[in-house]
Amino acid sequence: MFCRQPTIMSDKPNLEEVTSFDKSKLKKTETQEKNPLPSKETIEQEKQAGSS
Template sequence: MQHQRFLLPQPTANMSDKPNLEEVTSFDKTKLKKTETQEKNPLPSKETIEQEKQAGSS
């Protein structure tokens, strides 16, 4: 089996390659609102899994 080699273009250093961190460093965290995180798709408990196994095997 023969391997093929591909030449990838070498990246050039442009201004667009360097991210502008100005917005990040000057961001004011105090303006953020506090939110309550809720699990949208919680995992089933061990009891639920066992019940479904027993229901599926009968």
Template sequence: MSDKPDISEVTNFDRTKLKKTETDEKNTLPTKEVIEQEKSG
């Protein structure tokens, strides 16, 4: 067996078959102000 993984499927992948999706960030990180508020509260 070879040390390198078989990536032939990846290199032959057809990107045009993928559907375009819009990403919506649901788990946003708190701002510095929010962190300070929680520390002092």
């Protein structure tokens, strides 16, 4: 049986990488909804079609 040493973490994380991050290097992307929710009208039409 072997024993692993527990990973020691400080109380406060190192935020150096986050604070020095350059946002200008990011590319601009357009977000597209892959599975948009149906409108209220579509839901009502399906309810009526299902109850007939």
